[in-house]
Amino acid sequence: MATLIFHSMAGSAYLWTAMMAADEKGVDYELSDLVLGSEAHLRLHPFGKMPVMQHGEVILYETQAITHYIDRAFDGPPLQPADALGQAQVLRWISQVNAYVFPVMNRFMKERLVRPAWGFEVDEAFLQSARDPLRLQIRLIGQAVADGGYLVGDRFTLADAFLLPHLLFFGRTPEGAALLKATPPAQAWLKMMTARPSYVGGAMAQAYVAFHALTGDSAPVWTGD
Numbered sequence: 001m002a003t004l005i006f007h008s009m010a011g012s013a014y015l016w017t018a019m020m021a022a023d024e025k026g027v028d029y030e031l032s033d034l035v036l037g038s039e040a041h042l043r044l045h046p047f048g049k050m051p052v053m054q055h056g057e058v059i060l061y062e063t064q065a066i067t068h069y070i071d072r073a074f075d076g077p078p079l080q081p082a083d084a085l086g087q088a089q090v091l092r093w094i095s096q097v098n099a100y101v102f103p104v105m106n107r108f109m110k111e112r113l114v115r116p117a118w119g120f121e122v123d124e125a126f127l128q129s130a131r132d133p134l135r136l137q138i139r140l141i142g143q144a145v146a147d148g149g150y151l152v153g154d155r156f157t158l159a160d161a162f163l164l165p166h167l168l169f170f171g172r173t174p175e176g177a178a179l180l181k182a183t184p185p186a187q188a189w190l191k192m193m194t195a196r197p198s199y200v201g202g203a204m205a206q207a208y209v210a211f212h213a214l215t216g217d218s219a220p221v222w223t224g225d
Ligand SMILES: N[C@@H](CCC(=O)N[C@@H](CS)C(=O)NCC(=O)O)C(=O)O
Pocket: 011, 012, 013, 014, 015, 036, 048, 049, 050, 051, 061, 062, 063, 064
């Protein structure tokens, strides 16, 4: 049995963040598929979200808590700086991704690519209202990674693992591709992140390639090369 069990559906962006943290740390894990909203799911996560992490007797939900635990409980490269400001900047980015990036980028990508592919109506008003926040977000990301290459400092941290799934899939939309093209540091960050062993061959990379078959979009397919 693997050291960690992630209870989740395989296509969860937050699961991929947790898996990336475990891969970066060198901790093995397995996926235990859950049925969204089932009794078993709600026993593990009272708010019905995913992923939930299990480590022996320890059960944790909320990806920030899960990844922090993985970083602190196991040997391996630290995934957060030790100094107060560096750690605060990682926390600030995780909060920024959870509060602002995820709700806008993820929904934009779904409205723009997934809903039309499934034949559902698209919320054009949302797409319009998201344009300015998205421009701001890409500008802030570009500024953050311009110096050290990573969101915080010059090495991979949990902040990068939180942002990656959202920027990666947003980059498949025409608007995301255009914003990335206009923001070379953000594009360079994506290229670097998708070359990491913790991405290549992992669940996020597989979902990313499979996504092309669903949406047929023409954005570049990051496979780590
Ligand atoms: N605050 C949660 C958010 C997790 C979350 O929203 N996960 C999504 C999948 S990426 C989910 O559970 N979606 C199912 C739903 O909202 O019904 C965390 O950090 O773990």
